[in-house]
Amino acid sequence: MVFNNIAAFSIPDLLYNLLVGGALSSAFIPVFSSYLAQDKEDEGWEVASTVINIAVIGLTIGIIFGEYFTPFLIPLVASKFQGAKLDLTIKLTRIMFPAVLFTGLNGLMMGILNSYNDFTYPAIGSVVYNVGIIAMGVLLGPHLGIAGFSIGVIVGVIGNFLIQFPSLKRMRKMKYRPVLKLRHPGVKKIGLLMIPTVLGLAVSQINLLINQNLASGLSSGSITALRMANRIMLVPLGIFAYSISMAIFPTLTAYVATERMDDYKKTFSLGIRTIAFITIPAAVGMMVLGMPIIRLLFEQGKFQHNDTVATASVLIYYAIGLFAQSAVFIIIRGFYALHDTKTPLKLGLLTITGNYILSHLLIVYLGARGLALAYSLTGFVDMTALLFLLRRKIGPLGIKKILISALKTLVAAAIMGLTAYFIASYFEVTVSVQRKLVQLAEVLTVVSIAAGVYFGLAKLLKMEEVDIVFGILLKRFKRSYG
Secondary structure (H helix, E strand, O other): OOHHHHHHHHHHHHHHHHHOOOOOHHHHOOOOOOHHHOOOOHHHHHHHHHHHHHHHHHOOOHHHHHHHHHHHHHHHHHOOEEEEEEHHHHHHHHHHOOHHHHHHHHHHHHHHHHHOOHHHHHHHHHHHHHHHHHHHHHHHHHHHHHHHHHHHHHHHHHHHHHHHHHHHHOOOOOOOOOOOOOOHHHHHHHHHHHHHHHHHHHHHHHHHHHHHHHOOOOOOOHHHHHHHHHHHHHHHHHHOOOOOOOHHHHHHHHHHHHHOOOHHHHHHHHHHHHHHHHHHHHHHHHHHHHHHHHHHHHEOOOOOOEEEEHHHHHHHHHHHHHHHHHHHHHHHHHHHHHHOHHHHHHHHOOOHHHHHHHHHHHHHHHHHHHHHHHHHHHHHHHHHHHHHHHHHHOOOOOOHHHHHHHHHHHHHHHHHHHHHHHHHHHHHHOOOOOHHHHHHHHHHHHHHHHHHHHHHHHOOOOOOHHHHHHHHHHHHHHHHHO
C-alpha cells in the first residue's frame, strides 16, 4: 500500500523530464549556439543570464503555488486515491517540490554545456539523478519507507547540479550576470520556441501519467511495478537516447542552415542506427535479466519477492518499446532542426489519444502489463508516423540501411539474450542468491559476458556502429580525463 504512493513522484518527474530532458535545452541551444557561432559570446551570455534569472524567479513562484495546490494536483495522476493513501501522496509530493528549482537550472546548464560541445557532464548528471533516487530508496527505505525515494529526488537533482556547475566553471566560460532584458530578441525567440517544444516533448510523459492514473484503480502494487519498471527503462533512455539526440542536434541544425541536406540525412540515419544498436540489446537484457536486476536494486524491507515478479513482468512490456521511444528523441530533433515544431506537436496530441484508447483496452486483459504495452505500442506508432512525415518533407532518409542495421542488431541481441538467460539460470540453481553481494556478482557477471558476446557478434557482422560507439566513448573519456 505504501509503495502505491510512488504516484507522488509523477509531478516532479514530469517537470524534470520536460525541463532537463529536452524542452529548455532544445529551445535554448539553437539560440545560444548561434551567438557563439557569430563570435557574440558576450551577447549570448546576456541572453542566457536573463533566461536563468527568469527561470529562478518563475520556478520559485511555481514551487510556492505547487506546495499550496498539491491536493488539487494529485488527482490528476492518481484519481482513485483516497484517505491515508491520498494524504501520504500529498505529503511526499510537497517534500519533492523544491527540487524543481534545481531542475530548471540543470536544464539550462545542460543547454549551455551542449552549446560548447560538452556532452559528457550533462549525460553523467542525468545518470546521477536516476541513481540518486534508486540509491536513497535502497539505503533509506528500510528506515523511512517511501520517503527515502522522496529524499532521493532531492539528492539526485542536486547531484546533477553539482556535476554540471563545476564543469562549466572549469571551462572558464561562465559569464553570468544579474540582468533581466525581457525584450532582447534572443530571449523572445527562446520563449517562442519553448511553447511548442514543451508540448511536443510532453507527449511521452503525459502518456505515462495516463497509464499511472488508470493503474491507481488496480490492485495494490500496480503503481509500484509501473514506476519501478519505468525508472529502470529510463536509465538507457536517459544515458543513450537523450545524449545521442542532443549530440547530433547542433550538427543537424548547422547542415540545415548551410543547405547540406545530404549530410543532414546521413547524420540522421547514423543517429537512428546508433540508437538501435544500443537500445535493442538493452531491451533484450532488461527482458532476460529483469528479475535479477530488480531483486538487486529493490528487494528488501516492504518490497517483497512478489513485487519483484510484478515489476519484472511490467518491465518486459516497457522494454518492447524502448527502441521506438528512443528513436522519437532523434526524429523530433530532426524536425526541430528544420524549424518545424508544429508537426511533432500535432502528431503528439494524436498519440496521447491513441495511448488513452489502447490503455483502456489492454488494462482489461493484462492489468498493469497492459498499460506498459500500450505505452510501447504508442511509441512505435509515433515513431513510424514521424518518420513518414519527415520523409515526405525532405525525401528519402536511408530507411533501407537503417533496416539492415536493425536486423543485424536483432540477430546479435537475440544470441546475446540466450547467452544471458542460460548463464543467469545456472547462477540461480547453483548459488544462493539471497545476499546482496551474490546478487551483485550475478548481475555484473552476466551483463559483462553478454556485452562481450554482443559486441563480438556485431564485429563479425561488420557493423560500423561498433566503431562509432567505441569512438564516442573513447573521445569522451579523453575529454574527461585526458
